[in-house]
Amino acid sequence: MNRGRRAATLALTLALTGGALAAEPRPAAPRTDVPSFRDMMTLPTPGSGPAPQPAAKPQPAPEAPPDPRADLAYGAYQRGLYIEAFNLAKARAEGPRLNAPAMTLLGELHAKGQGVPRDMKAAVGWYERASDLGDRQAMLELGLLKLRGEDGVERDPKGAVELFQAAGELNQPAALYNLALLKLQGEVTPEDAKSAAADMRAAAKLGEPDAQYAYAVLLKEGRGVEADLDQSVAWLARAAAQDQPAALVEYGIAVFNGKGIPKDEDEAARLFRRAADRGNAIGQNRLARLYAHGRGVARDPVRAAAWHRMAAAQGLVDTWLEGYVQTLSDADRKAADALYATWSTGFGPEFAAAPAAPSPQAAGKP
16 A cells, blocks of 8 residues: 555645746756756645656555554555455454554555445545544545545545644654645645644655655745755755655756755766656756756767657657757657657666667767
8 A cells, every 4th residue: 555655646736936847948057058957846735636656666565553464454455465455454444453554454445446346435434433543544545535525525624634633643744744735835724834844844854755855845945944955955865865756856956056065967867867767757858958968978869859759748848959859860860759659658768778879960070
């Protein structure tokens, strides 16, 4: 069950810098021979659709239930044996000891229709029973359902806040993260940037990568906390180490520009590549520009064009790269199209690791 990462299912864009991603990224310095980067650190809005995440990324193990026999149900769940997981969990949940983690698992199975027909009423019932017994994960799941008010569940934002608060008091990192977002938003609960920053920091310290990135944003902007660029970059690094896509991009920008950290174009390229491999359009765009200019990577017009196409397919417009691609030879454009076709079928760039053929234009240069 995806427990600790549930916060990643809550993302609309809320720009703390006052704008959305520009169609043409602004240059970090007024030079014409370098890639253009714009630092656009944003926070999500709670209660909306899923953030882009790599489909094949391994999920963390669930919180271990206190009863070893309940672990058998979670083990079956993680192996995809949903009917077995349901039967084991139901036996524990309805037993004399009223196992709360087993109830939470039953709620998850009903909510997803795994092993049993999808039944949100039953899911809510099990989450409520587990919450009453103090299960922090059930509090989070029930809070998310009440916040969204979907699938026949009555919307109850205030009830969601109460559940997030209760789970947060039990150090549930995703609950603290979502509570912080609500306090920043100021619609469901009074806006309180200082309290939000404290909750976000607590979630970040508990290892929630989305919270680590969000706390870096708050530190950079000085929102609810004293502005501290060095600490902002440090939290970006921690989030990037967990492959949080936005953090990979922002930390890559900081490393490329030497902003709060020693400049290292090679490392920046590696960070952009990790973000790009995880489907982040901005990371794909930045990587394309590096390949076009030969900064941090060997100059490779074919890969520049292919990564540009990957980003453009997600709606990111870059007029400079559009013009750059038009200057390539027919052979290079065809090679880029072939790479893009391979990558976009779901077989990622790791399956196309062989260097692209040298550009005919570049080959003849000194």
